[in-house]
């Protein structure tokens with residue numbers, strides 16, 4: 480079953496492709512379901528360099544709704560959010576007028592108010608701890624269909640004791656809160672040089688002590704990448720004994736379940 484619930488586009492500013500092009504490509508490949516989850520902008524333009532302007536949200540949402548109207552499979556409107564407590568009511572109302580939300584921790588906020596991203600060097604041990612805490616916090620909101628690339632904090636660092644502790648914190652919370660974790664194909668395409676990168680075998684070896692399933696996504700930022708890593712991600716999950724969650728429609732919202740739970 481080909482599906483993808485983590486899809487970007489030209490809207491975020493660092494991706495390419497029209498919404499309609501992703502939808503047509505998915506149709507040509509026989510997808511059973513497609514979800515768009517563009518990086519969600521903040522009302523005050525926080526982190527504005529990595530997401531669409533707040534004023535473009537309506538355009539994006541219309542585009543996704545239009546794309547879905549003419550296809551033989553469901554197309555869902557969603558966002559990938561970066562969560563900070565002061566925006567909780569914004570995200571709560573967003574979840575009501577969209578079909579689904581996923582979250583990625585792309586920036587941690589230090590006590591001095593500055594942000595650090597695991598995509599750049601200089602992501603410290605304390606930043607890794609902040610990353611794990613932020614991942615748990617957003618899972619606790621109950622707003623998520625799944626947590627995207629839980630292992631992205633390994634983008635520029637080795638898997639050491641600090642990283643292992645973070646992996647355990649994230650995976651145990653995911654199990655306790657029943658929030659699926661994502662095996663993310665985009666890290667595979669990016670490559671992280673000498674670094675651990677993602678999806679990380681070290682992370683998932685630890686995670687598989689706590690969870691027995693995972694969702695697979697391409698995190699496509701270009702049309703041709705929509706299904707390119709799908710088989711790899713499925714096989715990767717299998718290596719760690721994880722069953723790949725399958726999506727189904729629940730009153731217009733995508734939900735995930737194990738294949739034998741239908």
Ligand SMILES: [Zn+2]
Pocket residue numbers: 487491493518700
């Ligand atoms: Zn992106």
Ligand SMILES: [Zn+2]
Pocket residue numbers: 559583585627628
């Ligand atoms: Zn992401």
